[in-house]
Amino acid sequence: MNALYGLFLVCALALVALMGVGGAGLTGLFGIAIPYVAVAVFIVGFAMKIFDWAKSPVPFRIPTTAGQQKSLDWIPYNRFDNPVNNRDTVVRMILEVVTFRSLFRNTSAHLGKNPQGGPQVAYFSEKWLWLAAILFHYSFLTILIRHMRFFTEPVPWLFQKLDWADSVLQIGQPALYQTDLLIMAGLLWLLARRIFYPRIRYLSNAADYFALFLILGIVISGIYMRYVAHVDIVAIKQYSMSLVMFSPTIPETISPAFFVHFFLVCVLLIYFPFSKLMHLGGVFLSPTRNLPNDTRINHHENPWNPKIKPHSYEAYEDDFREAMVEAGLPVVKQPDEAGAEK
Amino acid sequence: MSLKPEELLASVDYDNPPKTEWMDTPNDFSPGRWPYPAKVDLHKAMGFKHAHEWRPDEEDWHLPENWKDIVHQGFKERLDKYRSFKVFMDICVRCGACADKCHFYIGGGDPKNMPVLRAELMRSVYRKDFTMAGKIMGKLAGARVMEEDVLKEWFLYFYQCTECRRCSLFCPYGIDTAEVTMMARELLHEVGLGINWIMEPVSNCNRTGNHLGIQPHAFKEIVEFMCDDIEEYTGVRINPPLNEPGHEVLFITPSGDAFADPGIYTFMGYLLLFEAIGLDYTLSTYASEGGNFGFFTGADTMQKLNAKMYAEAKRLGSKWILGGECGHMWRVVNQYMDTMNGYLQEGSNLTTPRNPITGTVFENARQTKMVHIAEFTADLIKHGKLDLSPERNNHLRVTYHDSCNPSRGMGLLDEPRYVIKNVCNNYFEMPPQTTREQTFCCGAGSGLNTEEIMDIRLRGGLPRGNALKYVQDKHDVNMMACICALDRATLIPVADYWAPGVAITGVHEMVGNALNVKGQKKREVNLRGEPLEEV
Ligand code: SF4
Ligand code: SF4
Numbered sequence: 001m002n003a004l005y006g007l008f009l010v011c012a013l014a015l016v017a018l019m020g021v022g023g024a025g026l027t028g029l030f031g032i033a034i035p036y037v038a039v040a041v042f043i044v045g046f047a048m049k050i051f052d053w054a055k056s057p058v059p060f061r062i063p064t065t066a067g068q069q070k071s072l073d074w075i076p077y078n079r080f081d082n083p084v085n086n087r088d089t090v091v092r093m094i095l096e097v098v099t100f101r102s103l104f105r106n107t108s109a110h111l112g113k114n115p116q117g118g119p120q121v122a123y124f125s126e127k128w129l130w131l132a133a134i135l136f137h138y139s140f141l142t143i144l145i146r147h148m149r150f151f152t153e154p155v156p157w158l159f160q161k162l163d164w165a166d167s168v169l170q171i172g173q174p175a176l177y178q179t180d181l182l183i184m185a186g187l188l189w190l191l192a193r194r195i196f197y198p199r200i201r202y203l204s205n206a207a208d209y210f211a212l213f214l215i216l217g218i219v220i221s222g223i224y225m226r227y228v229a230h231v232d233i234v235a236i237k238q239y240s241m242s243l244v245m246f247s248p249t250i251p252e253t254i255s256p257a258f259f260v261h262f263f264l265v266c267v268l269l270i271y272f273p274f275s276k277l278m279h280l281g282g283v284f285l286s287p288t289r290n291l292p293n294d295t296r297i298n299h300h301e302n303p304w305n306p307k308i309k310p311h312s313y314e315a316y317e318d319d320f321r322e323a324m325v326e327a328g329l330p331v332v333k334q335p336d337e338a339g340a341e342k
Numbered sequence: 343m344s345l346k347p348e349e350l351l352a353s354v355d356y357d358n359p360p361k362t363e364w365m366d367t368p369n370d371f372s373p374g375r376w377p378y379p380a381k382v383d384l385h386k387a388m389g390f391k392h393a394h395e396w397r398p399d400e401e402d403w404h405l406p407e408n409w410k411d412i413v414h415q416g417f418k419e420r421l422d423k424y425r426s427f428k429v430f431m432d433i434c435v436r437c438g439a440c441a442d443k444c445h446f447y448i449g450g451g452d453p454k455n456m457p458v459l460r461a462e463l464m465r466s467v468y469r470k471d472f473t474m475a476g477k478i479m480g481k482l483a484g485a486r487v488m489e490e491d492v493l494k495e496w497f498l499y500f501y502q503c504t505e506c507r508r509c510s511l512f513c514p515y516g517i518d519t520a521e522v523t524m525m526a527r528e529l530l531h532e533v534g535l536g537i538n539w540i541m542e543p544v545s546n547c548n549r550t551g552n553h554l555g556i557q558p559h560a561f562k563e564i565v566e567f568m569c570d571d572i573e574e575y576t577g578v579r580i581n582p583p584l585n586e587p588g589h590e591v592l593f594i595t596p597s598g599d600a601f602a603d604p605g606i607y608t609f610m611g612y613l614l615l616f617e618a619i620g621l622d623y624t625l626s627t628y629a630s631e632g633g634n635f636g637f638f639t640g641a642d643t644m645q646k647l648n649a650k651m652y653a654e655a656k657r658l659g660s661k662w663i664l665g666g667e668c669g670h671m672w673r674v675v676n677q678y679m680d681t682m683n684g685y686l687q688e689g690s691n692l693t694t695p696r697n698p699i700t701g702t703v704f705e706n707a708r709q710t711k712m713v714h715i716a717e718f719t720a721d722l723i724k725h726g727k728l729d730l731s732p733e734r735n736n737h738l739r740v741t742y743h744d745s746c747n748p749s750r751g752m753g754l755l756d757e758p759r760y761v762i763k764n765v766c767n768n769y770f771e772m773p774p775q776t777t778r779e780q781t782f783c784c785g786a787g788s789g790l791n792t793e794e795i796m797d798i799r800l801r802g803g804l805p806r807g808n809a810l811k812y813v814q815d816k817h818d819v820n821m822m823a824c825i826c827a828l829d830r831a832t833l834i835p836v837a838d839y840w841a842p843g844v845a846i847t848g849v850h851e852m853v854g855n856a857l858n859v860k861g862q863k864k865r866e867v868n869l870r871g872e873p874l875e876e877v
Contacts, residue, residue: 001363005482049432056425059641062677062751064510064518066779069753071706071717074724075760081779082753084706096514102439103514107775109442109805111354116815119351121448121808123775129439133514193438200438202359202453203462205484208436274475279515282433287426288516293676293753296710300681304423307685308642310649311548313657316628319549320558327559329627330585 003195006209010217010264017263022256030259031239032248038266045273050281059302061295064288066102084294093290097283100137103130128189136186139179140215142166143222146177150240172227180223187216211277214268221261231255347840350801354451356442364459365466365486369494371399374797377501377790380541385534388545388643392534398497403490409533410488414471416532420525421472427525430517431468434458440509440519445783446502449804454499457509457519463495464526497535500526502798504787505638505670506746511779523788528640536639540789543635547647551630552597558585558627564600565625568610575871577863580617583624587658590698591623594651595666595715596633598827599848605830607869608667608848611857615719615850618859619699619727623664629654632671633827638789645682648674652683655711656690662704663692663712667848669787669826672714673751680710687711700725714748716757716825719853723764729858734865734874735766738821738852741813742771743806743833744781745826755779758825758849765856770817776809786832799832800839807840814841823847 020026067078083089095101107123114120146163149155167175191212194204225231235251236258242249272278284290294300317324317331321338324331345353360367376398385393392412396403406412421428441456442448453459462484469476469485476485486492505520530536543553550557556564562584573579583589595612599605616623629650636643655663665675692711695704702721704713722728742762748754755778763769776782785802786792800807813819822837822844824830830846837844855868867873 053425053429053432056422056428058425059423060678060681062426062518062521064507064516064750065753066511066750067753068755069706071704071714071754071757072702072721072724075720075756078753096516100514102512102516103437105512105780106439107443107512107780109448111351111356114812114815118811119348119808120812121805123773129437133437197438198357198359199441199453199456202364203436203438203441203456203459205436206482207484210482274473276433276435279433279435282429283515285425285429286433286516287429288510288518288521295678295680296676296707296712297705299684299709302681305682305685306642306645308645308649308682310646310653313628313653316549316551323557323559324585324627327562329558329562330587 002206003209005206006213010213017260021259031250038269042269057303061291063291063293083292089292132186132189139183142179218264359453377537380536380538384541384545394534416529443509445802445805449801461522504783506783507750539792540638547631551628561627586624589624590661592655592660593623593664594632596668596827597631607851610869611850611854614854626654632668634674649683652686659691662695667825669745669747673747676752720757720760730856732856739768739819740821741819743824765852772809782806784829784832791832803836807836811841
């Protein structure tokens with residue numbers, strides 16, 4: 001059901017663009033106003049979210065320690081999974097962000113029987129999710145960067161090379177981008193997982209499907225334009241450059257298919273800061289990963305630390321003095337002293 | 343528990359979650375699914391507001407009239423105080439990587455025990471109350487209105503989380519559901535909903551110094567009993583100082599070690615060790631609890647109870663604190679203690695700990711001034727300061743259970759292993775997916791080791807019990823060691839149920855048994871009083 005909501009919403013959005021441009025001829029709205037608004041919302045929204053997170057302090061150092069601590073000199077410690085200094089913590093973060101290391105650890109639990117016939121849980125390494133996630137994210141990144149050739153003139157060397165590398169296999173005409181295939185594979189895997197895996201289906205909500213379908217919609221419309229409809233690339237580049245130069249003009253020859261693609265991208269930009277997609281920013285701010293495990297070594301300040309005193313020793317002794325004396329435990333005040341005070 | 347292990351297993355089904363969506367699945371408050379509520383006077387005495395009589399299985403929980411405001415305000419306050427909480431509310435992508443990492447889910451199959459859904463119980467309210475998308479789109483954005491049933495659901499499921507952090511290890515963003523659980527429990531306490539198995543220990547720790555409510559003279563008696571036993575078994579008389587000022591080291595261990603089998607044997611092990619090396623130390627009745635049950639209710643209570651350690655070290659003029667085998671005590675010491683209570687060190691004699699026997703300076707405890715006994719003993723062994731006869735433990739075939747808190751909140755993994763391998767000759771590891779940082783909870787941490795939820799505990803104990811069974815079958819393991827007093831209590835039913843025949847011990851019990859002390863007679867029995875010949 002949640003999947004259908006998501007699919008329906010994305011189809012509706014695509015239709016809006018198609019009707020809006022193709023039918024109603026609102027090219028100005030879809031080609032100029034919405035893109036500018038989308039970029040503004042994305043930038044401002046993203047920044048505000050980060051600012052909002054950063055506003056809350058980190059009262060305690062709570063890294064999840066994923067390896068041996070640093071203690072005695074002769075016990076080798078796990079410097080990247082249990083770092084005690086900033087440098088190693090940065091390495092831990094880089095590994096996390098660049099290689100999805102925690103996800104790489106993933107195992108799956110299965111119930112079965114042991115050889116004696118008794119019940120047994122077994123754990124298997126489970127790397128599919130990691131693989132799909134890596135495929136998807138890196139392809140997305142590559143695609144994003146190679147799209148930059150639409151927004152730059154002259155196109156920087158890096159973007160050209162990336163574009164070349166991505167289509168190095170030279171299959172078909174226009175040459176096939178490998179990332180187009182890979183991102184589809186990654187996305188479809190993630191989607192299939194949500195739909196067919198009972199546990200994941202149960203925990204997925206409409207927003208999860210919406211994000212997947214939205215990106216899928218963008219990818220499919222992009223592929224359609226490049227390999228099927230063969231849209232007028234020169235005109236599109238002209239148009240996108242005009243957006244960048246803040247003197248927007250829309251050539252007649254741009255087909256509505258482009259606007260579907262472009263509109264979905266705009267929706268993604270607008271949706272981004274308000275959704276779980278903000279994990280892009282949040283991963284850097286997660287206190288279980290981005291802090292060294294060094295609170296036994298160095299002082300860490302909690303800005304709102306309340307000064308809560310314990311139940312005092314004096315009160316404790318008052319409570320149990322007689323018994324303590326009788327038991328021969330040292331006391332600070334003898335019963336008669338304490339009695340005289342009262 | 344009425345079900346046999348096979349039957350319990352057969353009742354677990356990961357592939358057929360309830361027909362209804364999780365937001366529409368009603369709460370099940372049948373007996374055995376919830377811990378008993380806290381006694382009103384205890385709740386009140388600890389300074390919690392809105393303490394009242396209520397029962398989870400009754401319709402009306404007698405909540406304060408403005409409970410929704412209280413929860414909303416409390417929620418907001420905590421979002422402002424904890425970045426962790428705010429970030430964790432926002433960035434979960436529901437990838438499900440954490441789903442089958444929780445022992446309660448593995449042994450129960452209830453989808454709301456998947457860490458991601460457990461946290462969604464709170465996130466859904468967060469979205470409605472604090473995000474624009476949730477306010478506008480409602481359920482489509484995964485938001486829902488805070489109702490009484492939601493609060494009840496919080497109670498049910500945040501007391502089915504042992505704050506073990508295993509989920510956090512596998513989450514690509516490090517989302518720590520234990521952190522979410524802590525916040526949820528704080529909010530529950532704000533409207534007068536606490537459980538007795540936490541509140542009673544908290545109140546006891548506060549007044550008497552330890553969670554069992556042992557008063558000072560009784561504590562002394564207990565220690566003397568243990569010394570009598572030690573004398574009988576080894577011929578060595580020990581008279582440990584209690585509450586005495588002027589000693590170098592203050593030793594604090596969980597009071598569970600002073601209370602029941604098999605903890606007391608571990609306590610006897612500590613005493614023998616200190617005697618053997620001639621450590622200048624004292625015990626304290628005022629700070630006679632290492633475990634911090636406040637950790638299970640909220641930050642303030644945790645701080646209040648923890649403060650006793652520094653207060654007592656200062657009063658007694660100790661130079662540093664040695665801490666016994668305790669799980670969550672060490673998470674609190676490692677991650678919170680100095681931050682919360684470091685200021686109490688001012689004016690004390692506390693300095694960077696230095697092992698007086700080996701000269702090793704514990705630079706890793708420079709700030710907290712607190713050393714873990716496994717580090718301490720490992721250092722002694724490494725420097726050849728202990729005369730050990732590991733063959734006295736030859737009848738034991740030992741495996742080691744990493745307690746969750748020191749593992750995932752500290753990284754104490756190799757020190758205890760080093761000690762064990764030096765005091766006994768037969769050591770076997772459980773499968774790697776169940777040890778070290780990937781260790782599984784005993785199923786009853788964070789204040790859940792109460793009898794009325796034994797069913798849940800045994801289900802939660804499945805992954806640990808099963809790994810134990812594996813080494814029992816494969817290597818004839820008959821003893822599981824651990825460094826947590828709670829484990830020593832909770833793993834017994836778990837082992838009896840899932841791997842009958844395996845007993846539980848603390849690491850220092852085995853140290854005590856292997857250790858040769860000056861003036862001892864021929865050791866014919868172990869610290870449990872069992873003749874060494876027979877075992
Ligand atoms: S692993 Fe992390 S991101 Fe994935 S569902 Fe669990 S909490 Fe959410
Ligand atoms: S902290 Fe432990 S008990 Fe709680 S949800 Fe995570 S894995 Fe489960």
